Amino acid sequence: MSSVPVPRRWIKRYATATACQAAAVHHRWLTELGAPVPRLHAIAADHLEFEYIPGRQTRPNDLPHVAGILGQLHHNAYATDLSRARLDRPHTTKTGITIPDFPGPRRAALTKLFSDGHAPQSLFAVEQAIEVLESAIDTPACLYKDSNPRNFLISPARTDSRCVLVDFDVLTLAPPGYDLAKLVVTLTMTHGALSATTVNEALANYNAALTSWPSVLVPVSWTALMAWAEIHHLLTSPYFGRGGYHYRWSDHSPR
Numbered sequence: 001m002s003s004v005p006v007p008r009r010w011i012k013r014y015a016t017a018t019a020c021q022a023a024a025v026h027h028r029w030l031t032e033l034g035a036p037v038p039r040l041h042a043i044a045a046d047h048l049e050f051e052y053i054p055g056r057q058t059r060p061n062d063l064p065h066v067a068g069i070l071g072q073l074h075h076n077a078y079a080t081d082l083s084r085a086r087l088d089r090p091h092t093t094k095t096g097i098t099i100p101d102f103p104g105p106r107r108a109a110l111t112k113l114f115s116d117g118h119a120p121q122s123l124f125a126v127e128q129a130i131e132v133l134e135s136a137i138d139t140p141a142c143l144y145k146d147s148n149p150r151n152f153l154i155s156p157a158r159t160d161s162r163c164v165l166v167d168f169d170v171l172t173l174a175p176p177g178y179d180l181a182k183l184v185v186t187l188t189m190t191h192g193a194l195s196a197t198t199v200n201e202a203l204a205n206y207n208a209a210l211t212s213w214p215s216v217l218v219p220v221s222w223t224a225l226m227a228w229a230e231i232h233h234l235l236t237s238p239y240f241g242r243g244g245y246h247y248r249w250s251d252h253s254p255r
Contacts, residue, residue: 010038020043113238
């Protein structure tokens with residue numbers, strides 16, 4: 001009599017129970033929004049057990065496809081709940097999940113980078129960077145999920161979407177285009193310069209999903225995307241040389 005094989009699982013461990021529970025809550029909300037995420041099988045005090053999905057990290061040629069996934073997620077989040085949110089204050093969803101605000105933590109991080117003399121070469125001085133943050137406060141609220149190449153798994157095993165969102169540690173409010181800009185910057189820091197054609201195609205796919213019916217959201221412009229990319233260039237600079245980040249955005253951006 002043959003035994004039934006036990007499905008493989010992927011275990012993500014956390015330093016604290018609070019962080020573990022937060023990730024589980026984030027995963028549940030993204031699931032409710034229709035995001036392509038792995039099934040969560042078990043929640044323990046210090047780890048989560050997900051279904052195992054074979055695949056690889058996102059590469060530059062995957063950017064247009066992943067951008068469409070992000071645009072659809074942001075569209076769904078706004079249509080379902082975030083139309084009631086303001087970017088300058090935490091938002092509690094209809095299901096009771098509190099999502100942190102957008103400008104507060106980033107304003108503090110940018111101020112510290114510049115005051116400590118650790119800000120890299122940038123198009124922005126500290127006042128300009130903070131002004132960009134503040135200018136978005138009255139725009140529609142979407143979300144930020146730390147979009148870097150390691151957090152999108154490209155898997156042929158999935159029939160619903162070959163892109164699977166993984167890592168649910170971080171979730172905050174953000175304006176449209178902000179999460180896409182993070183992916184553009186981190187792909188560049190990982191692989192070097194992206195072609196302007198690829199980035200333009202990604203932006204077009206993102207906007208098509210973001211503004212699909214029914215939606216009152218407007219397309220993100222190239223100028224806005226590059227402004228958010230510059231903010232991510234500053235905020236991601238402390239990780240240069242780690243996590244596969246070998247290229248500087250300032251040397252390889254498509255601007």
